[in-house]
Amino acid sequence: MDSQVMPREQLGVCAEGNLHSVYLMFNANDNVESDMRPCVATIAQYIHELTDQYSDSAFNGFVAIGANYWDTLYPNARPELLKPFPAMNRDNRDAPAIEFDLFVQIRCDRFDILHLVANEVCQMFEGLVELVDEERGFRFLDSRDLTGFVDGTENPKGRSRQEVALVGDEDSKFKGGSYIHVQKFTHNLSKWNRLPVKKQEDIIGRTKADNIEYASADKPLTSHIKRVNLKDSEGKSMEILRQSMPYGSVKEQGLMFISTCRNSVHFEKMLESMIHGDAEGNHDHLMHFTQALTGSSFFAPSLDFMHSAI
Ligand code: HEM
Numbered sequence: 001m002d003s004q005v006m007p008r009e010q011l012g013v014c015a016e017g018n019l020h021s022v023y024l025m026f027n028a029n030d031n032v033e034s035d036m037r038p039c040v041a042t043i044a045q046y047i048h049e050l051t052d053q054y055s056d057s058a059f060n061g062f063v064a065i066g067a068n069y070w071d072t073l074y075p076n077a078r079p080e081l082l083k084p085f086p087a088m089n090r091d092n093r094d095a096p097a098i099e100f101d102l103f104v105q106i107r108c109d110r111f112d113i114l115h116l117v118a119n120e121v122c123q124m125f126e127g128l129v130e131l132v133d134e135e136r137g138f139r140f141l142d143s144r145d146l147t148g149f150v151d152g153t154e155n156p157k158g159r160s161r162q163e164v165a166l167v168g169d170e171d172s173k174f175k176g177g178s179y180i181h182v183q184k185f186t187h188n189l190s191k192w193n194r195l196p197v198k199k200q201e202d203i204i205g206r207t208k209a210d211n212i213e214y215a216s217a218d219k220p221l222t223s224h225i226k227r228v229n230l231k232d233s234e235g236k237s238m239e240i241l242r243q244s245m246p247y248g249s250v251k252e253q254g255l256m257f258i259s260t261c262r263n264s265v266h267f268e269k270m271l272e273s274m275i276h277g278d279a280e281g282n283h284d285h286l287m288h289f290t291q292a293l294t295g296s297s298f299f300a301p302s303l304d305f306m307h308s309a310i
Contacts, residue, residue: 007302
């Protein structure tokens, strides 16, 4: 991509993994849009500058605008594919929509910096928003989900992270932005941990200890990676960039699942394949052990869009 014409992306969208994260979900007060536009641009810029200041601890983050709030904040232009969260339900498998107006994700390898910046961000928003939800994520062992399986292995690498996650010329006004989907999953770990390891591995489609992908013929149709490995009508892989991290405490714990993508279609198709399954009803058996508590859809615009739309 030509950097001359590439608006500056928010660096947290494509960043590599971190040790810690803070997720802040806000709803906006009524009639504050003219103050909110400069405020979100300033917060995104502040996060961008901290990325340099705290580069030795890999600080990064982004600000994203909720699908249902977008038109209120930016009535003049909307990303082409921005839609509310695609809520779905089948039998006991539920993917509810719980939307928020604004989402701030910050991540860093130092927790004290995150705590400081989270407080700063809330201070900057003062009078404009209500903080509705807050979670703190952490790296678990060698980047494992709390099920014990390594998470993120098949994520796009290097420059293809940008290719997958950032809007390009197809929607030039929103170039450098990203469609973000968030689901807070709470795991039923006592049920999961009662399963023999081989059964767990069949559900994921990879081995547990050494994280080796099953041979294609051995992958059950109900395994997670079989369900989310999709191709479009031209046979091209449908990809997303996952920025998920474990979160929680002993009382409630699971995965903050976060997808960033240059469109909103890939995530929706994957979720459909997990919850509804294929024509024969093969759904994702991982869903028997975890429950989505939220489901929210956002767009994280480029820094240049936010500044130009003040
Ligand atoms: C792969 C865990 C939800 C999309 C994986 C892997 C694990 C995992 C362990 C294998 C390692 C890897 O390549 O990262 C989980 C857990 C979830 C969850 C614990 C929720 C509780 C989702 C959702 C989606 C999704 C909601 C999309 C709608 C993917 C994709 C891959 C993957 C695209 C890579 C598949 C491949 O190319 O092999 N996940 N996942 N996951 N997951 Fe999930």
